[in-house]
Amino acid sequence: MLLQDTITAIATPFGTAGVGIIRLSGTQALEIGRLIFQPAHKNCPWESHHLYHGDIISAGGKTILDEALVSFMKSPHSFTGEDVLEINCHGNPLIMKAILEELIELGCRLARPGEFSQRAFFNNRIDLSQAEALASMIAAKSTKACAIGLAQLKGALTKEIDNIRTLLIEALAIIEATIDFTDDVTTSDIPQSPQIDLATLRLQSLLATYSSAKIYTEGLSVVITGKPNVGKSSLLNALTGRKKAIVTDIPGTTRDLITDMITIQGIPVNLIDTAGIREPKDAIEKEGIALVWENLANADVVIILLDGSKPITFEDREVIQKNKNDILIAINKTDLPHTWETGTIAGLLTQDAKIIHISAKFGTGLEELKNMLVDSCLSENRTDTGGAMITNMRHKMALEKSLENVAAAKNSMVTGLSPEFAAFDLREALDNLDEITGRKINDEILEKIFASFCIGK
Numbered sequence: 001m002l003l004q005d006t007i008t009a010i011a012t013p014f015g016t017a018g019v020g021i022i023r024l025s026g027t028q029a030l031e032i033g034r035l036i037f038q039p040a041h042k043n044c045p046w047e048s049h050h051l052y053h054g055d056i057i058s059a060g061g062k063t064i065l066d067e068a069l070v071s072f073m074k075s076p077h078s079f080t081g082e083d084v085l086e087i088n089c090h091g092n093p094l095i096m097k098a099i100l101e102e103l104i105e106l107g108c109r110l111a112r113p114g115e116f117s118q119r120a121f122f123n124n125r126i127d128l129s130q131a132e133a134l135a136s137m138i139a140a141k142s143t144k145a146c147a148i149g150l151a152q153l154k155g156a157l158t159k160e161i162d163n164i165r166t167l168l169i170e171a172l173a174i175i176e177a178t179i180d181f182t183d184d185v186t187t188s189d190i191p192q193s194p195q196i197d198l199a200t201l202r203l204q205s206l207l208a209t210y211s212s213a214k215i216y217t218e219g220l221s222v223v224i225t226g227k228p229n230v231g232k233s234s235l236l237n238a239l240t241g242r243k244k245a246i247v248t249d250i251p252g253t254t255r256d257l258i259t260d261m262i263t264i265q266g267i268p269v270n271l272i273d274t275a276g277i278r279e280p281k282d283a284i285e286k287e288g289i290a291l292v293w294e295n296l297a298n299a300d301v302v303i304i305l306l307d308g309s310k311p312i313t314f315e316d317r318e319v320i321q322k323n324k325n326d327i328l329i330a331i332n333k334t335d336l337p338h339t340w341e342t343g344t345i346a347g348l349l350t351q352d353a354k355i356i357h358i359s360a361k362f363g364t365g366l367e368e369l370k371n372m373l374v375d376s377c378l379s380e381n382r383t384d385t386g387g388a389m390i391t392n393m394r395h396k397m398a399l400e401k402s403l404e405n406v407a408a409a410k411n412s413m414v415t416g417l418s419p420e421f422a423a424f425d426l427r428e429a430l431d432n433l434d435e436i437t438g439r440k441i442n443d444e445i446l447e448k449i450f451a452s453f454c455i456g457k
């Protein structure tokens, strides 16, 4: 990749806004800035991290393209580590396009997606996991996901990876010293160091954060199912506070999937109301019910809704039995007299099945239901990793490989193999950790990662 040329891009979203930002980074940023910017005060010292007011002009100063504020960040104290210029102009796409064309005319190259971050990485301003955190923070759909991204950007993951690295390097040093200075040794002659066990624990703890972090970043998919008329549409409407699904006492009204988003404890939750499960009365209902089974298989949590005011039927039992996911039984219509005891369905449920009594019509028990939805998915992983969490599949796979390498090293030490085997596995474990931070990474993978970023970042 070229690091010498000066790149430019619009850093704000496409569309009309009060302000739009155009960014330049590279050795010629200031030189080009001087050509395009006519400061309001003749004496413009271009001090780093100062904001200057003036006009953006076309070549030769014939036309004024906009009135703007321009800031200059001198290398290495900028996001990319290079000279950076930022033009705060008016957020009209036509104005921004004209300025961008002028900058290209003056020698800038249009930046590729993620190229500013890529330069920051190459200039050691951030490591690869921080660059990725930045991209996921920008795309985050919940406040908690933003906070996780920010913690990684501030180096929480980098620090934890460094801690594990240090342990592995110490363990490797002990093994390598034995290889260098002693003939005919086996790993059973090497004093057992706690580093490998500690590294294993830390790797496991970090990996355990993935499922919770994924929920914070990607959200939960929750399907509401049950036979017709138990109150599925009423529950969707009550949880969202909107009238999205039709509520009637005519069975079989919902045929398509009806979805709506809510946020619970900072987690985006996609709620899906489905057709009631029963023997279909026509082809449309048959299609609708087929869709339900498809969606149930992909759901994170399934709410099985039962009507507490009417006896349990064959359809209720079928819905419970056919569900293999995490289920939450919600017994609806508690405002009406109950006709059956919870024990009636006990034989169909696993020991840890969660049951709650609600009234979708009157809003009873809904807050508790919301919290149960989220808690059932978050409860497993709450380990201390110093704020570091894994949200990225690439990081997860590299950590898993590293953990396998450490386990293999431990195994060859326990079984008394030649120390070269353990040393080889520990080096592999380190290489896999280095893929996360980008200390050692294949160029093609690197290109792919940055290409998935947005333009101007």
Ligand code: GDP
Binding pocket: 226, 227, 228, 229, 230, 231, 232, 233, 234, 235, 246, 247, 248, 249, 251, 252, 253, 254, 276, 332, 333, 334, 335, 336, 358, 359, 360, 361, 362
């Ligand atoms: P769905 O077919 O499962 O989507 O059920 P609906 O939401 O359309 O509701 C069916 C009927 O049950 C409607 O007449 C609702 O007003 C009624 N209903 C839903 N929830 C409750 C509840 O908590 N209490 C009472 N009394 N009626 C309810």
